Amino acid sequence: xxxxxxxxxxxALRGEDVVDLGAVAADLLALIDQGDEGLARAAAxxxxxxxxxxxxxxxxDLELLAPLDPPRGNVVAIGRNYAxxxxxxxxxxxxxxxxxxxxxxxxxxxTIAGPHADITVDRAISEQIDWEVELxxxxxxxxxxxxxxxxxxxxxxxxxxxxxxxxxxxxxxxGQFFKGKSLDGSCPSGPWVVTRxxxxxxxxxxxxxxxxxxxxxxxxxxxxxxxxxxxxxxxSVGMTLLPGAVIATGTPEGVGFARRPPExxxxxxxxxxxxxxxxxxxxxxxxxxxAVAG
Numbered sequence: 009x010x011x012x013x014x015x016x017x018x019x020a021l022r023g024e025d026v027v028d029l030g031a032v033a034a035d036l037l038a039l040i041d042q043g044d045e046g047l048a049r050a051a052a053x054x055x056x057x058x059x060x061x062x063x064x065x066x067x068x069d070l071e072l073l074a075p076l077d078p079p080r081g082n083v084v085a086i087g088r089n090y091a092x093x094x095x096x097x098x099x100x101x102x103x104x105x106x107x108x109x110x111x112x113x114x115x116x117x118x119t120i121a122g123p124h125a126d127i128t129v130d131r132a133i134s135e136q137i138d139w140e141v142e143l144x145x146x147x148x149x150x151x152x153x154x155x156x157x158x159x160x161x162x163x164x165x166x167x168x169x170x171x172x173x174x175x176x177x178x179x180x181x182x183g184q185f186f187k188g189k190s191l192d193g194s195c196p197s198g199p200w201v202v203t204r205x206x207x208x209x210x211x212x213x214x215x216x217x218x219x220x221x222x223x224x225x226x227x228x229x230x231x232x233x234x235x236x237x238x239x240x241x242x243x244s245v246g247m248t249l250l251p252g253a254v255i256a257t258g259t260p261e262g263v264g265f266a267r268r269p270p271e272x273x274x275x276x277x278x279x280x281x282x283x284x285x286x287x288x289x290x291x292x293x294x295x296x297x298x299a300v301a302g
Contacts, residue, residue, distance in 0.1 A: 009036060009073040009200075010065075016073060019065070020054055021200060026070060027054055028063040036075050036201060037252045040148055040164050047203070072124060075167055075201045076146065078117035080252030083195055085142075085171060086239055087111030087185065089258025090231050110234050110258070112243060115171070116190040123198030123287070126294045127172055129275055134174035134191070137273040137293070140259035141217035141225050141281040143210065144169040145236055146201050147253040154244040159237035162249065165201040166210065168289050169256045170217070170281040172196070175265045175272070197254070199287040207285060210236045214284040215260055219277050227260030234258075 010019055010026065018035050019026040032049045033039035039046045053060040089110050121127070129137050148164025171189060178188025207213070210229060217225040229235075234242065239257055243249065264271040273279065275295040282288040 009075050009077070010070040011073060019070075020050060021067065022054060022064075024067050026065050026067050027057045028065065029053055031060060031062060037080065040146070040251045043148075072122060072199050074120050074122045074125075074197050075199075076197070076252060076254060077120045077122075079120070079146075079254040080250045082114035082116055083119065083169070083254045083256055084243055085113050085115055085189065085256040086234070086243075086258040087113060089233050089239070090227065090260040091233055092227075092231070092261035095261075110239065110242060111185070113185040113189065115195050115256070116186075118192050119172075119190055119195035121193040121196045121291070123168075123196060123289045123291075125193065125196060125291060127196065127273065127279065127291045128193055128296045129273060129293055130296050132297075134176055135272070136175035136265065136270075138173045138175050138264040139217055139219065139224065139273065139279055139281070140171035140173060140263055141215050141283070142169045142171050142256045142259050143213060143215065143229055143236075143283050143286075144197060145210075145240070145255040145257060147240075147249045147255070148204070148251055150248060150250055152244055152248040153246065154241050154249070156237050156241040159240035159244075160204070160210075162240060163204045163236075164251070165203040166207050166283070166286055167197055167201045167254070168199070168281055168283045168287050169254070170196045170279065170289055170291065171256055171259060172273075195256075196281070196289045196291045198289060202286050213286070215282070217262070217279065217281045219271075219273070219279055221278075224264070224271075225260055225262035227262075229257075231260060232258065 144167040172194035277293040
């Protein structure tokens with residue numbers, strides 16, 4: 009998704025160009041709802057954009073937006089899905105990681121932010137804003153109680169997510185995962201969605217996150233405790249997954265609160281989160297004043 013004047017437009021990346029797919033669908037969610045027919049129409053426009061009357065723009069000239077804003081429902085997120093991250097988190101809290109099913113929580117739809125949007129820090133609300141690079145899965149087909157061997161058939165594509173977290177709220181308000189992870193704008197995502205056919209093996213992708221050029225997280229999806237297909241199967245138990253839903257599949261080790269001493273984001277920091285073969289989020293941290301309730 010990109011901004012064209014005052015409006016949002018759907019496009020497809022082709023090299024360094026973006027082909028406008030506005031004639032196919034108004035946005036990515038509408039394209040997902042069209043299923044295979046929509047993808048076929050998009051492919052036809054990409055093959056001959058001139059014949060379809062589709063404008064072609066330079067990627068460098070565009071303001072990229074979050075691909076799904078909002079997604080269909082809260083972002084479904086998975087905690088403690090990388091063994092070393094589970095161990096570092098447990099150690100930081102004075103305990104030991106115990107095996108078990110993945111922790112499932114959600115991030116409010118108001119957390120969604122663009123791939124280059126600012127991450128705002130209000131010290132009156134939180135002084136412990138942390139980072140978490142994650143592989144995001146976009147659901148393309150409705151399903152409930154999905155069998156593991158069929159799970160990837162329900163995937164539309166993949167994106168990059170930074171599960172920005174207010175650790176003091178998460179830990180200090182009675183273990184509030186939802187609240188600590190749902191501050192406005194705390195889920196930069198994008199820069200686009202790569203369709204499933206372009207990612208034949210989601211368990212062989214490198215994840216990296218750096219702050220001001222210093223690498224903080226560097227791992228691969230091979231390190232997941234629960235692979236993408238098992239996550240989809242587990243989340244769908246008794247709960248229908250809808251087309252356009254987003255699942256953040258967990259973060260590897262290297263988060264700020266588990267470091268010694270702990271590290272947190274500060275105004276002026278540049279956070280770059282990358283998933284190999286998908287893309288890079290680049291978000292600047294900026295200070296804001298206390299919000300006024302109303």
